[in-house]
Amino acid sequence: MTDSKWWQRAVVYQVYPKSFQDSDNDGIGDLKGITQRLDYIKKLGVDVIWLNPIYKTSNIDGGYDISDYQAINPTLGKMTDFEELLHKAHQLGLKVMMDLVVNHSSFEHEWFQRSLVKGKENPYRDYYIWRDPVAGHEPNNWGSFFSGPAWTYDEASGQYYLHLFAKEQPDLNWDNPRLRHSIFEMMNWWATKGIDGFRMDVISFISKPEGLPDAPQGAQALYGDAGALVANGAHVHQYLHEMNQEVLKKHDWITVGETAGVTVDEALKYAALDGSELNMVFQFEHMGLDGNKNPALGKWDNRRVGLPELRENLVKWQKALAGKAWNSLYWNNHDQPRVVSRFGNDSSKYRVLSAKMLAAVLHFMQGTPYIYQGEELGMTNVYFKELADYRDLESLNAYHELVEQEKLVDKQTMLSYLQVHSRDNARTPMQWDDSRNAGFSEQTPWLQVNPNYKKINAAAALEDPTSVFYFYQRLIKLRHELPIITEGKFELMPENEGDHAVFAYTRQLAKQTILVIANFTAEVVTRNYDLPHVAKTLVKNYPDDQKEKLRPYEVKVYMYED
Numbered sequence: 378m379t380d381s382k383w384w385q386r387a388v389v390y391q392v393y394p395k396s397f398q399d400s401d402n403d404g405i406g407d408l409k410g411i412t413q414r415l416d417y418i419k420k421l422g423v424d425v426i427w428l429n430p431i432y433k434t435s436n437i438d439g440g441y442d443i444s445d446y447q448a449i450n451p452t453l454g455k456m457t458d459f460e461e462l463l464h465k466a467h468q469l470g471l472k473v474m475m476d477l478v479v480n481h482s483s484f485e486h487e488w489f490q491r492s493l494v495k496g497k498e499n500p501y502r503d504y505y506i507w508r509d510p511v512a513g514h515e516p517n518n519w520g521s522f523f524s525g526p527a528w529t530y531d532e533a534s535g536q537y538y539l540h541l542f543a544k545e546q547p548d549l550n551w552d553n554p555r556l557r558h559s560i561f562e563m564m565n566w567w568a569t570k571g572i573d574g575f576r577m578d579v580i581s582f583i584s585k586p587e588g589l590p591d592a593p594q595g596a597q598a599l600y601g602d603a604g605a606l607v608a609n610g611a612h613v614h615q616y617l618h619e620m621n622q623e624v625l626k627k628h629d630w631i632t633v634g635e636t637a638g639v640t641v642d643e644a645l646k647y648a649a650l651d652g653s654e655l656n657m658v659f660q661f662e663h664m665g666l667d668g669n670k671n672p673a674l675g676k677w678d679n680r681r682v683g684l685p686e687l688r689e690n691l692v693k694w695q696k697a698l699a700g701k702a703w704n705s706l707y708w709n710n711h712d713q714p715r716v717v718s719r720f721g722n723d724s725s726k727y728r729v730l731s732a733k734m735l736a737a738v739l740h741f742m743q744g745t746p747y748i749y750q751g752e753e754l755g756m757t758n759v760y761f762k763e764l765a766d767y768r769d770l771e772s773l774n775a776y777h778e779l780v781e782q783e784k785l786v787d788k789q790t791m792l793s794y795l796q797v798h799s800r801d802n803a804r805t806p807m808q809w810d811d812s813r814n815a816g817f818s819e820q821t822p823w824l825q826v827n828p829n830y831k832k833i834n835a836a837a838a839l840e841d842p843t844s845v846f847y848f849y850q851r852l853i854k855l856r857h858e859l860p861i862i863t864e865g866k867f868e869l870m871p872e873n874e875g876d877h878a879v880f881a882y883t884r885q886l887a888k889q890t891i892l893v894i895a896n897f898t899a900e901v902v903t904r905n906y907d908l909p910h911v912a913k914t915l916v917k918n919y920p921d922d923q924k925e926k927l928r929p930y931e932v933k934v935y936m937y938e939d
């Protein structure tokens with residue numbers, strides 16, 4: 378292998394602990410459950426596990442509201458359970474990346490509790506962002522990402538505090554060097570435990586604009602769009618450089634910034650190959666393409682995005698970062714709908730075909746691929762019918778605000794939007810087998826299991842050599858064997874631009890070329906890509922190859938040498 382870094386050659390598997398495996402039958406997944414399933418993850422062939430937050434939490438946002446950064450959520454287990462998980466993972470050659478949630482803490486965190494006391498002599502007051510009311514109102518027009526204003530008034534001190542997310546998630550004040558020092562200290566403490574890196578939650582939001590001005594506000598919108606102002610703030614790169622010096626450069630870690638609102642130019646800084654900030658970013662543009670055209674509704678819609686728009690975006694990122702910075706590759710995560718339902722086709726006829734097609738398209742691009750638990754089984758959206766089925770506060774709050782309070786959409790329409798975009802689609806329990814509750818738990822799970830578990834489950838996949846699982850296993854193995862998949866130059870096939878059905882691109886390294894041809898539709902189409910006779914097939918999702926004829930969701934990947 379040439380000079381690529383280990384995390385550039387790696388594949389990451391994301392585990393949402395609450396929904397992975399319940400070992401003590403309380404209906405909630407836990408650390409021991411994950412440890413029990415490490416062999417399964419190992420079998421897939423990935424290199425790294427990313428664990429969504431497992432820390433002590435007020436548990437209003439799936440653990441993204443941390444009340445103690447150095448303690449384990451008792452519902453998930455004990456510190457010794459974590460140590461055991463880490464140890465077993467390492468024995469199997471798997472690395473463990475933790476979630477770092479430091480744009481905000483929980484309101485129950487000791488820092489926030491201490492910060493409630495107003496006064497210059499209280500060092501903790503300035504750990505958060507407190508402001509006086511302006512004309513008896515919130516200090517500015519910002520809305521929270523989880524509905525309502527981004528400010529909550531504290532009677533006792535007569536000031537508001539800022540929370541870009543729920544009111545139980547107060548934003549930390551990164552302009553305060555003491556706060557930054559406390560965070561770096563905490564990160565170094567985790568390093569001593571032997572972890573292998575951090576995924577950094579909304580790290581692009583940590584530097585707020587000077588003076589906290591009002592944000593642009595769309596016609597029907599209730600609040601200003603804070604996201605537009607807080608993303609990639611003036612000091613974010615300075616703070617990440619500092620973190621790099623104080624923490625990251627001391628470890629051979631994998632680091633990925635969840636950089637909501639990141640542009641290509643900003644990504645070139647966050648994820649520059651010189652290693653001065655982070656290894657890579659999660660960009661969100663391809664996740665926003667099917668959002669509502671009406672900004673007042675944000676992501677809530679049920680429209681599908683066409684291939685041309687999706688491809689244009691992915692290609693843009695492939696090209697812009699090449700040779701300068703590093704990207705991650707993902708189709709879904711714990712905040713997003715299931716990929717096969719969103720960009721593929723989850724009908725029984727096409728589910729497996731389209732899941733494989735999407736997998737191949739992603740895994741042959743340049744970047745570090747992330748697989749979200751269950752994606753390797755072709756798990757689908759859950760299609761809940763009632764509001765009462767949902768647990769996620771983003772979905773519930775949005776429903777109340779948009780349907781009941783503002784009456785911007787009717788009930789049925791909003792329920793259809795939730796079916797498409799609710800984060801709970803990703804969070805239904807992992808489907809292990811066809812026994813009760815999909816083998817996830819003996820108890821009623823905290824969120825209902827997708828009723829399709831009888832058919833779609835890990836046990837069935839492992840018995841079927843043509844399953845989505847083994848297709849992913851092959852993609853991962855190829856990445857480990859062929860440097861071209863990590864390093865090769867990406868090119869869209871020139872005739873592919875504007876094609877409504879087919880995505881075709883090449884990767885190239887020295888004399889080698891890989892050609893990926895994928896049909897994103899349920900139509901049969903004909904495309905003639907000149908292929909040298911010597912080309913061998915690396916993967917395909919139909920048993921045979923009918924050359925220029927591409928069947929529904931067909932994908933073919935060839936490799937040849939000049």
Ligand code: TEU
Pocket residue numbers: 438439441478522542578579635637676711712713771800
């Ligand atoms: O998500 C950040 C983020 O950008 C969200 O607003 C995301 O766009 C939304 O969830 C999609 O519907 C991160 C975490 O991944 C998410 O689970 C947390 O709720 C959020 O930060 C707050 O910590």
